Amino acid sequence: MADFELTNRSKYNQNYKTSIANPEAFWGELAETNFLWKSKWNKVLEFDFLSPKIEWFKGATLNITENCIDRHLKQNGHKTAIIFEPNDPNQESEFISYIELHHRVNRFANVLKSKGVLKGDRVCIYLPMIPELAIAVLACARIGAIHSVVFAGFSATALATRIKDCDCKIVLTSDGSFRGAKTINLKAIVDEALVDCPNVSTVLVAQRIHSEITMKTNRDEWLQPLLDQASESCEAVAMDAEDPLFILYTSGSTGQPKGMVHTTAGYMVYTAYTFKTIFQYQPNDVYWCTADIGWITGHSYIVYGPLLNGATTLMFEGVPSYPDYGRFWDIVQKFKVNQFYTAPTAIRALAKQGEAFLKPYDLSSLKVIGTVGEPINEEAWHWYNTHVGQQQCPIVDTWWQTETGGILISPIPHCFSGKPTYATLPFVGIQPALMDDNGNEISDTKAEGRLCIKFPWPSIARTIWGNHERYKNTYFSAFEGYYFSGDGAKRDENGHYRITGRVDDVIIVSGHNLGTAPIEDAINEHKQVAESAIVGYPHDIKGNALYGFITLKKAVSSENHENVKKEINALISSKIGPIATLDNIQFTTGLPKTRSGKIMRRILRKIAGNDTSNLGDISTLLNPEVVQSIINQTQTK
Numbered sequence: 001m002a003d004f005e006l007t008n009r010s011k012y013n014q015n016y017k018t019s020i021a022n023p024e025a026f027w028g029e030l031a032e033t034n035f036l037w038k039s040k041w042n043k044v045l046e047f048d049f050l051s052p053k054i055e056w057f058k059g060a061t062l063n064i065t066e067n068c069i070d071r072h073l074k075q076n077g078h079k080t081a082i083i084f085e086p087n088d089p090n091q092e093s094e095f096i097s098y099i100e101l102h103h104r105v106n107r108f109a110n111v112l113k114s115k116g117v118l119k120g121d122r123v124c125i126y127l128p129m130i131p132e133l134a135i136a137v138l139a140c141a142r143i144g145a146i147h148s149v150v151f152a153g154f155s156a157t158a159l160a161t162r163i164k165d166c167d168c169k170i171v172l173t174s175d176g177s178f179r180g181a182k183t184i185n186l187k188a189i190v191d192e193a194l195v196d197c198p199n200v201s202t203v204l205v206a207q208r209i210h211s212e213i214t215m216k217t218n219r220d221e222w223l224q225p226l227l228d229q230a231s232e233s234c235e236a237v238a239m240d241a242e243d244p245l246f247i248l249y250t251s252g253s254t255g256q257p258k259g260m261v262h263t264t265a266g267y268m269v270y271t272a273y274t275f276k277t278i279f280q281y282q283p284n285d286v287y288w289c290t291a292d293i294g295w296i297t298g299h300s301y302i303v304y305g306p307l308l309n310g311a312t313t314l315m316f317e318g319v320p321s322y323p324d325y326g327r328f329w330d331i332v333q334k335f336k337v338n339q340f341y342t343a344p345t346a347i348r349a350l351a352k353q354g355e356a357f358l359k360p361y362d363l364s365s366l367k368v369i370g371t372v373g374e375p376i377n378e379e380a381w382h383w384y385n386t387h388v389g390q391q392q393c394p395i396v397d398t399w400w401q402t403e404t405g406g407i408l409i410s411p412i413p414h415c416f417s418g419k420p421t422y423a424t425l426p427f428v429g430i431q432p433a434l435m436d437d438n439g440n441e442i443s444d445t446k447a448e449g450r451l452c453i454k455f456p457w458p459s460i461a462r463t464i465w466g467n468h469e470r471y472k473n474t475y476f477s478a479f480e481g482y483y484f485s486g487d488g489a490k491r492d493e494n495g496h497y498r499i500t501g502r503v504d505d506v507i508i509v510s511g512h513n514l515g516t517a518p519i520e521d522a523i524n525e526h527k528q529v530a531e532s533a534i535v536g537y538p539h540d541i542k543g544n545a546l547y548g549f550i551t552l553k554k555a556v557s558s559e560n561h562e563n564v565k566k567e568i569n570a571l572i573s574s575k576i577g578p579i580a581t582l583d584n585i586q587f588t589t590g591l592p593k594t595r596s597g598k599i600m601r602r603i604l605r606k607i608a609g610n611d612t613s614n615l616g617d618i619s620t621l622l623n624p625e626v627v628q629s630i631i632n633q634t635q636t637k
């Protein structure tokens, strides 16, 4: 039997080689020997990147929750599956064993069934980082309902868009959430969203902050009494390997968010294997990923990947700065965390506070530390390595996306190490390619280009909910026969990849993907706005911040400028969420455009980044004079 461990370079080389030479044999054997199936597949892989159509383990049946929970019960039933650390450090942490998780998931699943939720129905989950969130996700999977988790920082409008897009009839939420010193009334946001969602017939509300909320008769119900009455056993529905497991929305460069659809078996196999090998998880380790389950990182590496491995996974409700900037390290010490996974924006924010916040804590339990979500700059990498890893822990700079389901490029501890700003080498089964401006794959090892993947891996998203054409256009049309990631990358002479960032109109702010189009749409709703263009510019903590160049319909007195700016940010906050508000707004007399009327963002990006020395040829613009006027204005600001 093959040895799938990746504990040294030669094992990586061997497994990588086999996975490329014979993917079906490799993934077939890995799947067969490591998971619980109700019935086996007819074929490991069928695909066509042109349609595109991708199917893994076709014909097999399984339930992912039996793999996440039931199969651990006999040997490890009393082991802690989830540690819940509340926002308030004085409140007690919760330790949920695999046995308790089993009961709680089954109860929740029975409640969903009692509300008429059937296999294939979409369930919207809009919950804070409390155990009910992970349990709700697993409860859906137990009965074959498709979960659509919406990050609980999104606004009512953003929530409504997502509920309507996949036609959810039920919403799971809470009265509110704690975030540091703040409380947020989530139920009020849901109420506002549902004005626009007549198809939602049921809202189940978990109690978290004990706030006054309004309950709509015949629609809203408290969750806990229903759970108390429900049975703690619930049969795990047999799912086809390719049945959707969940939908998760991600911003596109234009319009509507994209509901990425992930299916059951391939996602299971890939997230489990990457979790175990990249984080080098050992049976008694405590693993902590600081992401929110509302993002793909939380789906794959707080819930599914860890539980599939019978791991102990920590869920933290709060923020890194509360009650002070030592909170993360306090938690690491308290639970003797062994693997710690966070985002560059958090690392930069913590580094800025200095080492005094780290000093009081013992971080010697850490074995592997990780980063995800955006390129990590060299300074932040070194700080993380020196002060958090204490130069003892491999750093896994993991590159992947909502669309990829799991990590595609990353260092693997003990196989090959990281180097600052490099995501390094492809994971087993992953075949990256760099494409040049003419659409051809670059054969030289040392190169720079657009990052594509040329062969399917088990956890690739299969479609965009309700819009397969958009899936095809976004990911499979730029380079025929390749999956295009939307990122640019460099490859060094050893074949190590360094991700340089997005090459489309998506801007990553504090690790959150934001499309420029929906933000511009929100701004343009302001009655005084004629036109707007959003670009990103470098920011010390957030990685990128948003800069809005906005032309108004009529000149507004300068005293009123500040009011209009506030109103614009309030509009963005209500349409998308506070994460999308602009750090800088400049009112301009016009926007630089090509003769065909396209806004030249490239020029605006340079102005926003204060790099106007080489703007290239602007003489062909429709309105070159606007460029100088914008630059003059920035200089007098």
Ligand code: PRX
Residues within 6 Å of the ligand: 250, 296, 297, 371, 372, 373, 374, 375, 376, 397, 398, 399, 400, 401, 402, 403, 423, 485, 486, 487, 499, 501, 502, 508, 511, 512, 513
């Ligand atoms: O640009 C890449 C960046 O985040 C994008 C994916 O964002 P999202 O779908 O929200 O998923 C984030 C969590 C997996 C990518 O297209 N990105 C992610 N990880 C890295 C990264 N950029 C550089 N280095 C990384 N390690």
